[in-house]
């Protein structure tokens with residue numbers, strides 16, 4: 302009897318565990334474009350094009366390698382639109398009830414497969430071994446700890462996988478070079494152009510599909526030029542290592558108007574699809590360090606993102622379980638402002654970041670954390686709404702990586718499991734790390750009043766409003782002491798400015 306091997310849209314790699322021991326002559330590989338998946342969030346049009354086009358290219362590659370692929374297209378008349386039914390239909394078509402699957406990356410999809418009864422199919426779920434750290438290893442590390450700090454986890458993985466190590470010490474005798482990764486570009490910078498892939502016939506068909514079926518979804522469909530095959534994704538990685546890695550560290554946190562791509566790698570979307578594997582990315586960057594000696598702050602800073610942060614947020618996601626998304630430690634209840642979808646706002650930092658997000662389905666980490674996220678934290682937006690936005694708008698967004706970043710890192714909704722303090726900041730931080738404030742209608746130097754930068758009074762208002770939950774956090778001690786030195790009038794002014802501002806946002 303043949304085995305049905307299901308490949309999900311973010312498992313596009315021939316090394317995926319579901320394909321190990323595949324009998325090319327007898328086994329069938331099932332791939333499906335599903336309404337359930339395309340429609341559960343208001344996915345950016347470019348994200349949908351990326352996923353569908355990469356799936357179709359991967360199916361072609363598998364066929365060329367001699368695998369038998371059964372591919373269900375989005376518009377196939379019999380496509381039921383959901384995993385459960387498509388697996389059952391395929392079992393009937395191929396007279397088989399033996400199904401092999403690599404563990405889905407999200408609870409929602411895992412639950413859909415687990416809802417299939419064992420009388421219907423004989424389902425084998427295999428571990429997703431694309432990651433450095435298994436669920437069991439993460440659980441073992443987390444066991445008995447009150448706080449789960451990324452830095453400790455990252456050091457463990459450096460040692461365990463012998464990455465950037467000199468015996469049992471970190472190379473250069475330092476684990477972390479983050480303090481050197483906070484420069485803002487002064488003067489003129491000729492940023493290398495990002496990788497641009499010309500659309501082939503497959504991608505053009507998908508663009509037409511998305512334009513027709515998802516016309517009301519968020520984001521621009523114009524000039525789709527992402528990589529859609531593994532070969533192209535490897536070219537993106539090579540381009541990063543050759544042209545951007547050297548300055549990645551220095552300008553990792555910088556933000557410049559009109560410069561969406563800076564010195565970042567732009568590979569997150571390919572890693573999350575499976576087109577690139579984290580181990581090969583880390584290995585190539587470490588190899589480049591040996592061969593051409595880019596600065597250690599760049600190399601370590603980059604490897605920390607993949608080996609540290611990416612593995613760590615995945616560990617948190619699975620450790621916390623499906624209920625993690627319902628956490629709301631700060632009891633934030635406000636609605637997400639409409640301008641998050643339109644970019645129609647006078648706050649220039651938000652306008653820049655949202656416009657780039659709409660155009661590119663991309664914004665880099667500090668834009669997501671310290672501008673967009675910071676604003677939703679300071680204004681107390683409901684975590685469900687913030688998560689729904691982030692899940693929709695970025696090409697690399699999947700719940701396992703998006704949710705801990707948003708609920709844990711940005712919103713402090715887990716009460717400090719992930720972050721040792723909320724990443725709240727006033728306009729001074731944005732002014733230091735960007736050139737956004739120069740062209741803003743608000744004045745970053747003003748603390749109160751109609752022309753003051755809203756981040757300034759929103760920051761203090763956030764501390765006042767959440768005092769009962771945050772004042773015991775020792776990392777906020779200095780801020781609360783400063784707040785306490787303010788006069789009663791000043792604190793009232795902060796609160797009334799925040800109220801007036803929020804009323805103007807919600808009235809729009």
Ligand SMILES: Cc1cc2nc3c(=O)[nH]c(=O)nc-3n(C[C@H](O)[C@H](O)[C@H](O)COP(=O)(O)OP(=O)(O)OC[C@H]3O[C@@H](n4cnc5c(N)ncnc54)[C@H](O)[C@@H]3O)c2cc1C
Pocket residue numbers: 564565566567568569570572573603606607610611612614664665666667669670674691692695697698699702703704706707710711
């Ligand atoms: C609020 C918020 C939401 C985010 N949502 C996502 C998401 O849905 N999907 C996603 O892949 N990343 C997410 N991130 C992390 C990070 O912003 C993106 O991975 C990164 O911007 C992708 O661009 P890049 O490939 O150019 O990354 P680079 O800056 O070049 O970094 C290299 C790689 O490191 C990894 N990485 C860096 N930071 C993180 C992190 N905090 N968590 C996990 N991986 C990380 C990514 O794989 C990234 O490609 C989010 C961050 C924040 C603050």
Ligand code: SF4
Pocket residue numbers: 648649650651727728729731732737738739741742743744745754755756
């Ligand atoms: S002044 Fe304030 S609102 Fe304007 S860009 Fe700067 S930080 Fe943003």
